[in-house]
Amino acid sequence: DAKTTQPNSMESNEEEPVHLPCNHSTISGTDYIHWYRQLPSQGPEYVIHGLTSNVNNRMASLAIAEDRKSSTLILHRATLRDAAVYYCILKGYGGSQGNLIFGKGTKLSVKP
Amino acid sequence: DGGITQSPKYLFRKEGQNVTLSCEQNLNHDAMYWYRQDPGQGLRLIYYSQIVNDFQKGDIAEGYSVSREKKESFPLTVTSAQKNPTAFYLCASSRDRGREYGYTFGSGTRLTVV
Numbered sequence: 001d002a003k004t005t006q007p008n009s010m011e012s013n014e015e016e017p018v019h020l021p022c023n024h025s026t027i028s029g030t031d032y033i034h035w036y037r038q039l040p041s042q043g044p045e046y047v048i049h050g051l052t053s054n055v056n057n058r059m060a061s062l063a064i065a066e067d068r069k070s071s072t073l074i075l076h077r078a079t080l081r082d083a084a085v086y087y088c089i090l091k092g093y094g095g096s097q098g099n100l101i102f103g104k105g106t107k108l109s110v111k112p
Numbered sequence: 113d114g115g116i117t118q119s120p121k122y123l124f125r126k127e128g129q130n131v132t133l134s135c136e137q138n139l140n141h142d143a144m145y146w147y148r149q150d151p152g153q154g155l156r157l158i159y160y161s162q163i164v165n166d167f168q169k170g171d172i173a174e175g176y177s178v179s180r181e182k183k184e185s186f187p188l189t190v191t192s193a194q195k196n197p198t199a200f201y202l203c204a205s206s207r208d209r210g211r212e213y214g215y216t217f218g219s220g221t222r223l224t225v226v
Contacts, residue, residue, distance in 0.1 A: 032211045043202050043217030044155070051212075087154065091211045098209035099145070099170070102154035 003027070004088045009107045012078045020073040020106055022088030027068050031092045034100065035062065035073050037084040044087065044102075047073065083110045114139045118203050118218035125190070125197065125225050133188045133221045135203035144186035145204040145215065148172060155202060161186055162209055190223065198225045 005023040012018040024033065034049040048055055048062045050071075055062040061074040075082055087105040092098065116137045125131045137144065143162050147155040157170030161180040175194025180186055186205075190197045200222050204215040 030211065034214060036215075041200075041220075041222075043204070043220050044215075046214040046216070049212070049214055093211055098211065099157055099160060100155075100204075100215055101157065101171075102147075104154050 003090050003101075004103060006086075006088055006103065006106045008104065009109065011109045011111060012075075012082075014080060014110055014112050015077050018075040018078045018082070018108065018110075020075075020086050020088075020108065021070065022072070023070045024088070024090055025069045027090055028092060031090040033062065033064060033068075033071050034089045034091050035060070036087045036089065036100075036102075037082075038087070038105070039084045047086070049091075078108075078110045080110050080112060083108055116203055116205055116216055116218035118201075118221050120221060121219070123221055123223045125223060127225055128192045130189055130191050131197075131223065133190070133201055133203075133223070135186045135188065135218060136184055137186075137205045137216070138184060139205055139207075139216060140183070141205035141216070142183070142208045143206045144180065145206075146170075146176070146178065146186070146188045147202045147204065149200040149202060149220075158188065160209075197223055199223060 035047040036044040038044040050062045063072045085105040085107050089100050119134045145160045146158040149155045156172050159178045161167040177189045202220045203218045206215045207213045
């Protein structure tokens with residue numbers, strides 16, 4: 001069972017920031033929050049991950065709520081190439097918890 | 113550049129035939145994974161391997177088999193027992209199965225039963 005909740009779809013305008021929300025109210029203290037994205041007919045691509053603190057990389061920023069029950073992936077300036085399905089996934093310790101379990105994600109559309 | 117290579121990109125199979133999908137990585141990763149994706153759906157885990165000569169069933173292993181004889185290779189066989197094999201198959205690897213490590217995915221094999 002997916003342990004995260006994401007909106008089915010979102011729209012954005014090109015060159016504007018995009019905030020993709022994810023709820024994970026049952027997160028355990030040892031779970032990492034991972035984000036991947038998948039372009040049509042391609043394999044998923046790693047975007048970013050974090051544990052407690054906000055994280056930044058060249059692709060995006062990850063803002064994690066203080067209680068860790070939600071997080072937000074931030075694309076600072078959306079481009080047409082950012083149109084994809086974005087998956088928010090919790091990854092824990094050992095056994096099946098150590099695997100990435102994908103839900104349906106959020107389909108992001110970017111309008112020119 | 114390091115990465116994961118899946119072949120072939122497209123594969124057609126007749127009903128009742130077994131078929132093997134190739135997955136090779138040169139990232140020196142210990143862990144490897146196979147996922148299946150149906151249209152409009154998320155990925156579902158078929159099998160995973162933490163180290164050479166060891167693998168575990170995922171959520172939908174029935175009708176599939178794998179081997180892990182080499183660190184770089186994790187082939188998936190779709191057997192005739194798989195009732196609905198037409199799907200997009202994705203292979204991935206990670207440094208190990210630690211919670212802090214991300215996955216690298218291949219570009220996928222699209223299998224069609226004809």
